[in-house]
Amino acid sequence: MVPMPRKVIKGSPPFGYRDLIHLIELMRGDEKHDVSAYSTLDVLWVLYDSVLNVEPSTVDDPMRDRLFISKGHGPMALYAVLAAKGFIATEDLPLYGAFRSPLGWHPDRLRIPGVEISSGSLGHGLAIAIGSLYALALRCPSPPRSYCLMGDGELDEGSVHEAIALASRLRMGILTAIVIDNHSASHGWPGGIASRFDVEGWHTTTVSGRDHDQLRAALRNAGIDAKGAPHAVICEVV
Amino acid sequence: MSESGGIQDLTMREAFYVAVEDWMARDETAVVVLADISAAAFARVNLRFPGRVLNVGIREQAAIGVAAGLSLEGYRPLVHTYAPFLIERPFEMVKDDLFHQGLTATLVSIGASYDEPAYGRTHQCPEDIALLDSLGTSEIFIPGHPEEVGPLLFRAVSGSSVSYVRLSTAQNSLAHRCYGPKMVTIKQGKRAVVVAVGPMLDSVLRAGRGLDVTILYTTTIRPFDAIALRSAAEFSTDVVIVEPYLAGSSIPVVEHALRDVPHRILGLGVHDRDLHRYGTREEHDRAQGLDVEGIAASIRAFLGM
Numbered sequence: 158m159v160p161m162p163r164k165v166i167k168g169s170p171p172f173g174y175r176d177l178i179h180l181i182e183l184m185r186g187d188e189k190h191d192v193s194a195y196s197t198l199d200v201l202w203v204l205y206d207s208v209l210n211v212e213p214s215t216v217d218d219p220m221r222d223r224l225f226i227s228k229g230h231g232p233m234a235l236y237a238v239l240a241a242k243g244f245i246a247t248e249d250l251p252l253y254g255a256f257r258s259p260l261g262w263h264p265d266r267l268r269i270p271g272v273e274i275s276s277g278s279l280g281h282g283l284a285i286a287i288g289s290l291y292a293l294a295l296r297c298p299s300p301p302r303s304y305c306l307m308g309d310g311e312l313d314e315g316s317v318h319e320a321i322a323l324a325s326r327l328r329m330g331i332l333t334a335i336v337i338d339n340h341s342a343s344h345g346w347p348g349g350i351a352s353r354f355d356v357e358g359w360h361t362t363t364v365s366g367r368d369h370d371q372l373r374a375a376l377r378n379a380g381i382d383a384k385g386a387p388h389a390v391i392c393e394v395v
Numbered sequence: 396m397s398e399s400g401g402i403q404d405l406t407m408r409e410a411f412y413v414a415v416e417d418w419m420a421r422d423e424t425a426v427v428v429l430a431d432i433s434a435a436a437f438a439r440v441n442l443r444f445p446g447r448v449l450n451v452g453i454r455e456q457a458a459i460g461v462a463a464g465l466s467l468e469g470y471r472p473l474v475h476t477y478a479p480f481l482i483e484r485p486f487e488m489v490k491d492d493l494f495h496q497g498l499t500a501t502l503v504s505i506g507a508s509y510d511e512p513a514y515g516r517t518h519q520c521p522e523d524i525a526l527l528d529s530l531g532t533s534e535i536f537i538p539g540h541p542e543e544v545g546p547l548l549f550r551a552v553s554g555s556s557v558s559y560v561r562l563s564t565a566q567n568s569l570a571h572r573c574y575g576p577k578m579v580t581i582k583q584g585k586r587a588v589v590v591a592v593g594p595m596l597d598s599v600l601r602a603g604r605g606l607d608v609t610i611l612y613t614t615t616i617r618p619f620d621a622i623a624l625r626s627a628a629e630f631s632t633d634v635v636i637v638e639p640y641l642a643g644s645s646i647p648v649v650e651h652a653l654r655d656v657p658h659r660i661l662g663l664g665v666h667d668r669d670l671h672r673y674g675t676r677e678e679h680d681r682a683q684g685l686d687v688e689g690i691a692a693s694i695r696a697f698l699g700m
């Protein structure tokens with residue numbers, strides 16, 4: 158059964174941060190949750206609101222900034238932000254997860270404008286981001302920036318560690334990995350997530366994943382190392 | 396390629412290096428992704444085309460992911476390594492990063508089913524075609540001679556989805572210039588149709604001596620040339636397909652080609668995946684019934700002779 162919207166969003170995009178919870182309610186069909194239930198919501202908002210050089214009219218622009226969402230779980234936050242910024246229609250939100258909906262429980266790049274990769278299975282995005290950035294660097298001397306959104310549990314996947322090492326060896330100074338750390342990895346990461354990047358020569362910054370000013374500053378200052386060290390921004394969301 | 400001279404003296408792997416360099420000269424979007432295997436052989440190509448040979452080290456999952464990223468940006472990636480590390484180890488990356496994203500890439504393997512059996516089971520990959528079939532791979536090339544490698548590689552890198560080229564040290568004594576999906580008729584007969592895939596042709600020809608059978612040769616197993624098979628099956632719908640990988644891999648496409656007529660199919664190939672034996676490729680052919688005597692015995696038994 159398709160959940161019906163209980164709330165009607167008035168007006169048209171762009172919507173503000175405070176509207177995100179209402180956009181999520183359109184997907185959920187209830188009003189029980191607050192934004193703290195969505196670990197990626199703040200970082201996605203900051204990315205689309207004040208970091209990424211991309212908008213609905215430039216989703217196919219070769220020089221747009223790239224955001225590779227490797228952590229495809231819990232995409233309501235993504236869809237809410239995309240709807241708020243006008244990438245997708247708010248009318249699509251109530252169909253979340255339905256057969257004819259473009260909005261699944263994991264995003265599909267072939268169905269949603271502005272989504273760079275289809276994801277769901279963990280541990281795929283960072284290597285794809287590396288390949289994309291490698292291609293962009295072949296083509297232009299000052300390529301756009303690339304961000305890859307991951308989760309701390311995702312570091313359990315060995316493929317992530319292949320990519321962490323590779324990005325550093327390939328001197329991808331304009332690559333930024335954003336790791337949402339809600340301490341979901343079953344066996345934990347002794348020494349912290351940042352140490353796994355640090356040992357491979359990445360810059361690391363740890364911020365509150367809820368603090369927009371911290372996020373904005375960290376994300377804007379990342380991915381600009383001329384010497385080629387990529388940057389990991391660890392977003393604590395406990 | 397054959398006119399340029401020298402190819403006939405190369406191995407398939409060497410012919411592949413030549414063809415890749417040729418391709419890279421013609422297509423500025425061509426990028427080769429390696430995982431250490433063949434890295435030394437590509438050193439010169441890398442000098443000629445800076446940045447367009449990317450060795451990611453022994454990181455096969457990353458190799459497929461990186462290829463996907465290259466393809467997203469309009470480049471044509473070719474990923475090359477030993478078959479089990481190209482298809483089996485990063486299988487989910489092939490599925491999710493290439494197929495599911497709707498991207499274009501060419502995968503080129505060496506090692507085949509048991510080109511170097513002394514390395515043991517970990518370096519054997521008779522399952523590759525069945526695995527790629529399970530993902531719906533629409534272009535699979537099995538060259539039978541080094542001369543066929545270049546033209547088939549160009550076909551593979553011209554496709555619009557994921558294509559696979561399977562190189563082997565096993566080869567036929569002659570190139571039959573089968574450069575595309577059309578099967579070549581090697582001989583005609585009336586008792587059965589025998590399809591020889593890639594390097595199996597020499598053994599099939601010897602096994603077929605004295606038998607009144609049609610022998611077809613193909614180097615392009617997907618898409619399968621159903622039209623040629625139907626046409627060859629005019630006198631007999633008893634069909635034998637001899638493949639250098641997992642036995643029966645192509646039975647579904649043969650079955651589909653003959654779905655509206657009564658028919659019998661025998662699929663020969665590697666049937667015992669894990670012999671726990673070392674030795675030579677020839678010894679493994681014998682053990683799998685893929686030597687001349689084994690193939691002849693299987694065909695004769697199938698025909699009730």
